[in-house]
Amino acid sequence: MSMLVLENVHTHYGKIEALHGVSVEVNRGEIVSLIGANGAGKTTLLMTVCGTPQASSGRIILQGRDITHEPTAQIMRSGLAIVPEGRRIFSGLTVEENLHMGGFFNTKSEIRKSQAHVYELFPRLKERENQRAGTMSGGEQQMLAIGRALMSRPNMMILDEPSLGLAPLVIKQIFEIIGQLRDEGITVFLVEQNAHQALNLADRGYVLETGKIRLHDTGKNLLENPDVQNAYLGG
């Protein structure tokens, strides 16, 4: 059953069309990776799912509900969570407060439960509970961003370039965590420039080029596809 469906979605920034009819399907419990070069429209695609900017035509369906014209705030409260590009944690707040912001619309007992769960996944965050989030390393901040997204107990999580600017060892750790999320039943939609690792982990993958889906296959097949190897995996 599909979790998220994009049907022939077009998105405009003013008069410029950034997405020229994109169709993507993410099934429940899958990890789906979207790869593409700079400026291909990856982030635009994610932002369109979140409703900022809204799609100018086409349909977006989340868990069977048409969200194409819903405001961002409403979409983000319906079982979807995003880890935005560049982490965007609240650097002036402590780690714990950041997590609490993630569970803004939940009850206290729910927050307590999800917080314990996040600390289980990231023992590192527990150690830094009372530290200002801005003073942590990039990898820890990325963990916090994922943890904060988990606080709302989402069914689906969108990650925008979680490996951006991190050391290889930390990237490995982050990807392990993403795999773990799937094992917990969270559907993952992953956008990455780090194509090799993203496709390795993914059940299926999409290749976005200048606002259009160019290829679409299982992660394994895409890794072996000579075109993909040439363009995204360094030949």
Place this chain on the structure above:
Amino acid sequence: MAANNLRHALFCAIVTLIISFPILGLNLEAKGINITLTGAKTSTYVAIVLAAVVVFVFQIFRDSFMGVLGKLPNLNPLAGREPMEQSKRVKLESWILTGIVIFALFWPFLVSRGSVDLATLVLIYIMLALGLNVVVGLAGLLDLGYVAFYAVGAYTFALLSQYTGISFWMALPIGALLAGLTGMILGFPVLRLRGDYLAIVTLGFGEIIRILLNNWTTLTGGPNGIGGIPDPTLFGMEFGRRVKEEGNTSFHETFGIAYASEHKIIFLYLIALVLAVITALIIRRFMRMPVGRAWEALREDEIAARSLGLSRTAVKLSAFTIGAFFAGFAGTVFASKQGFISPESFVFLESAIILAIVVLGGMGSQLGVILAAIAVTILPELAREFSEYRMLIFGAAMVLMMVWRPQGLLPMRRIHIKLNRQE
């Protein structure tokens, strides 16, 4: 480096000469229908040259001057101290605040009439600054037209009293609600704006309100203003020598004491005090509620806040509305205190002063804002003897303040929220 400094200093000195020579050194004199240009006294020229020399010397040794300024905090014995523990700090803060309030309750009976009047003005500024603190300090929306909401509150009371004879106590909630509504209406178009753009639009809005009041002569009396705004009453008791309105009694007759004009002033002061305390308490409450955290989240990172499902519209509008509401509160008290209002009381300078209070006090910090409101209102009064130089002193004080403590008098320390983990 040294050559660079010298060149810079020379340049500054020349600029000083260019600026001050035509302003101070040349006089235009009217002789009959002709205007002639005459030079100033020799002493003026000497002064101009001296000023240029002072600028030159200062610029040459600028680095060492500023270095000394920068080192000054080290002289402050409190600077290197460890910050207090949160629970202790919160307790201390509330003790200080309670102490200030108790002192403020008895203060008008000890001092002169003029001081009480000034203190009422201080309290009005405290209300305004606390309200603006929500918008600028907490929600991070730079509002340069805040005085507009103050004007809405004041004019609501003035107009309603003129046309319908409403009393102060009725006008207080109406003025505040109308100001809040205006805040919400302004909030809609500026929702998408941020930073500089927001500041300019709010600045324009403040001017629109003032110019409207100035030009809508048939309703507001234009620049002539509105007079005869009634004083507040205490359960139907008036504070004047004779009762103005039918059905009211007078305060001094009811209690059988001699009439004194101070009674009215003290009563107004006490009203302002109570309202300021209420304002502080309500906003304190808001800060700890989810909406307060939402304001801060939006200020810290708008995209992140929205990604968590916070509605930008609701969060920004609530900040604008609540800030404007308390400005309306203050406006009503102001109208009652003055008895006469005109658009002149609501110029941009007022917005700037209120903003200066918030920034000087330390954005978001209530105690800081209260202290800054007291300082900023009283300082020009104390410096009255310097007459025309007092604004200069005020400006210099602000500059020094920003060099020393850019974070404000008492910067905001967040109350860290914790869930108790039992259960």
